[in-house]
Amino acid sequence: MSDTLLFALILIPCLVVAIVFHEVAHGWAALALGDPTAKEQRRLSLNPIRHVDPVGTLLVPGFLALVGGPIFGWAKPVPVLKQRLDNPRFGMMAVAAAGPGTNFVLALVGAVLLGMATPAGAGMSALDTGMSVIVDGAGETAAFASGMFYFILINVFLAVFNLLPIPPFDGSHIVEGAMPRRWVHYYERLRPFGMLLFFGLIALTWFAPQLGVLENTIGRPVAWVMDRYLALAGTVAGD
Numbered sequence: 001m002s003d004t005l006l007f008a009l010i011l012i013p014c015l016v017v018a019i020v021f022h023e024v025a026h027g028w029a030a031l032a033l034g035d036p037t038a039k040e041q042r043r044l045s046l047n048p049i050r051h052v053d054p055v056g057t058l059l060v061p062g063f064l065a066l067v068g069g070p071i072f073g074w075a076k077p078v079p080v081l082k083q084r085l086d087n088p089r090f091g092m093m094a095v096a097a098a099g100p101g102t103n104f105v106l107a108l109v110g111a112v113l114l115g116m117a118t119p120a121g122a123g124m125s126a127l128d129t130g131m132s133v134i135v136d137g138a139g140e141t142a143a144f145a146s147g148m149f150y151f152i153l154i155n156v157f158l159a160v161f162n163l164l165p166i167p168p169f170d171g172s173h174i175v176e177g178a179m180p181r182r183w184v185h186y187y188e189r190l191r192p193f194g195m196l197l198f199f200g201l202i203a204l205t206w207f208a209p210q211l212g213v214l215e216n217t218i219g220r221p222v223a224w225v226m227d228r229y230l231a232l233a234g235t236v237a238g239d
Contacts, residue, residue: 010143010146010147010150011150011154012058013147014147014150014151014154015154016048016052016058017106017151018103018106018151018154018155018158019051019052019074019075019158020046020048020051020052020075021046021102021103021106022075022099022100022102022103022158022162023043023051023075023076023077023078023099024043024044024045024046024051024078024102025098025099025101025102026038026077026078026080026095026096026098026099027039027043027044027078027080028044028098029094029095029097029098030078030080030085030091030095031044033085033086033087033090033091033094033095034084034085034086034087034091035080035081035082035084035085035091035095036084037079037080037081037084038078038079038080041079043078043079051075051076051078052075052076053074053075053076056074056075060074080092080095089177090177092173092176092177093173093174093177093178095173096170096171096172096173096174096177097170097174099159099162099170100158100159100160100162100163100170101159103155103156103158103159103162104155104156104159104225106151106155107151107152107155107156107159107225107229108229108232110148110151110152110155110229111148111152111229111230111232111233111236112232112233112236113144113148114145114148114149114152114230114233114236114237115232115233115234115235115236115237116236116237117144117145117148118145118233118234118237152226152229152230152233153222153226156222156225156226156229157218157222160218160221160222160225161218164217164218166194166197166198167190167191167193167194168191168194168195169194169198172187172191172194175187176188201213201214201217
C-alpha cells in the first residue's frame with residue numbers, strides 16, 4: 001500500500017468524524033436553546049451521510065492532501081434559525097461555540113488515546129518531526145498512533161479555523177453577539193464579503209506560500225494548542 005493511499009485512509013475518516021461531530025454539536029446546542037429546526041430536518045444524527053458534502057468533505061480535502069496543499073473541508077451546515085432561539089443573541093453565540101468546543105473535546109480524547117498507544121520517550125512535538133517519532137516508537141501500533149495524531153491535528157485546526165471572526169464562520173457569530181448592539185449593523189455588512197476573504201486567504205496560501213499567511217495567522221495558535229495536547233499525550237504515555 002502506497003504512503004499516499006495510507007495517508008488518505010487515515011486522514012479522511014478523521015476529517016469526517018471531526019466535521020460531523022462539529023455540525024451535530026451546533027444542532028444539539030440549538031435544540032437545547034429552543035430551536036428544533038435541526039431535529040425536524042433529521043440532522044441530529046451522527047450518520048455521516050446526513051452531513052457529508054461529497055465535494056467539501058471528501059473530494060476537496062482529498063485532492064488538497066494529494067497535491068500537498070492546505071487541507072480544509074466543509075459539511076452541509078446544520079440549519080439554525082436565530083428567531084426560534086429563546087434568546088437569539090446569546091443563543092447564536094452558544095450554538096456557534098458548540099462546534100469548535102466539541103472539536104477541542106474530541107482532540108482531548110485523541111490525546112489520551114495517543115498517549116495510551118505511544119511508549120514513553122517518544123518525544124512528541126507539533127513543531128518538529130513528531131509524526132516520524134511517533135511511528136518509530138509505536139511499533140505495531142504505528143497506524144493507530146498516526147491516526148490519533150492526525151485526529152488531534154484536524155480537530156484543533158478545525159476548531160481554531162472556525163473561531164476566526166470571518167463571516168460565516170463560528171467566530172463571527174460569537175464576535176457579533178459580544179459586541180455592542182450599535183456596532184452589529186456595521187459588522188453585518190461584512191457578511192457578503194466573508195467567503196471572498198476566505199478564498200483570498202486560501203489563494204494566498206496556495207500561490208504565495210512564501211508569505212506564510214497560514215503559518216502567521218492560525219498556524220501559531222494551532223501549534224500552541226497542539227503542544228498542549230501532545231504534552232498531555234506524553235503524560236499519559238509516562239514521559
